Amino acid sequence: MPFTIAIDGPAASGKGTIARALALRFSFHHLDTGLLYRAVGARGGDPIAAANSLSPEDLARGDLRSAEAGQAASRVAAIPEVRAALVAFQRAFARQEPGAVLDGRDIGTVICPMAEVKLYVTASDQIRARRRALELGADEARMLVELRERDARDAARDVAPMRPADDAILLDTSEMSIEAAVARAVETVRQVLA
Ligand code: CDP
Numbered sequence: 746m747p748f749t750i751a752i753d754g755p756a757a758s759g760k761g762t763i764a765r766a767l768a769l770r771f772s773f774h775h776l777d778t779g780l781l782y783r784a785v786g787a788r789g790g791d792p793i794a795a796a797n798s799l800s801p802e803d804l805a806r807g808d809l810r811s812a813e814a815g816q817a818a819s820r821v822a823a824i825p826e827v828r829a830a831l832v833a834f835q836r837a838f839a840r841q842e843p844g845a846v847l848d849g850r851d852i853g854t855v856i857c858p859m860a861e862v863k864l865y866v867t868a869s870d871q872i873r874a875r876r877r878a879l880e881l882g883a884d885e886a887r888m889l890v891e892l893r894e895r896d897a898r899d900a901a902r903d904v905a906p907m908r909p910a911d912d913a914i915l916l917d918t919s920e921m922s923i924e925a926a927v928a929r930a931v932e933t934v935r936q937v938l939a
Pocket residue numbers: 754755756757758759760761762763876877880918921922923924926
């Protein structure tokens with residue numbers, strides 16, 4: 746039976762960094778599910794048609810990490826038919842041997858409710874805005890507005906809103922280095938594997 750790790754949390758909380766590190770550490774597959782929604786938003790046109798015909802080329806576009814692509818992703822991600830079109834791919838990815846790490850907003854709640862490990866990664870708004878500003882070479886105050894707007898939309902939507910699963914372990918990385926956050930996550934997975 747494959748081992749699934751579900752990692753959710755708000756924008757720039759550090760979930761992708763932790764997910765990549767866990768995948769490397771345990772030789773698991775990794776899927777950044779936010780990239781799917783970013784690619785749908787970036788295609789333009791009818792988002793439902795885009796979600797139903799997403800290709801590897803769409804995911805390889807160079808402009809998907811921008812704040813604008815994040816906003817477009819968050820708008821299409823509120824459309825139930827867009828989310829439904831992406832479910833089967835994510836679930837199939839999660840079933841790969843020996844295991845998989847998926848990070849996003851609804852992995853522990855909707856995509857993989859039976860995941861062996863569920864983490865919900867958070868950090869204060871200010872710290873997340875600072876991290877994202879550094880990463881993108883963007884203005885911190887603008888990033889704070891952007892992240893708050895996106896988080897509010899993601900948490901308020903009717904379908905698969907961003908929220909921790911009841912059995913998720915909360916990891917607040919506000920005061921943690923990347924190394925410390927990864928070490929905590931590795932320890933959590935080790936305990937479950939043992
Ligand atoms: O995937 P998500 O948007 O949640 O966040 P990320 O891309 O993993 O992290 C956002 C930025 O914060 C990256 O530049 C990370 O290197 C940085 N980061 C950090 O400074 N300290 C942490 N504990 C985690 C991430």
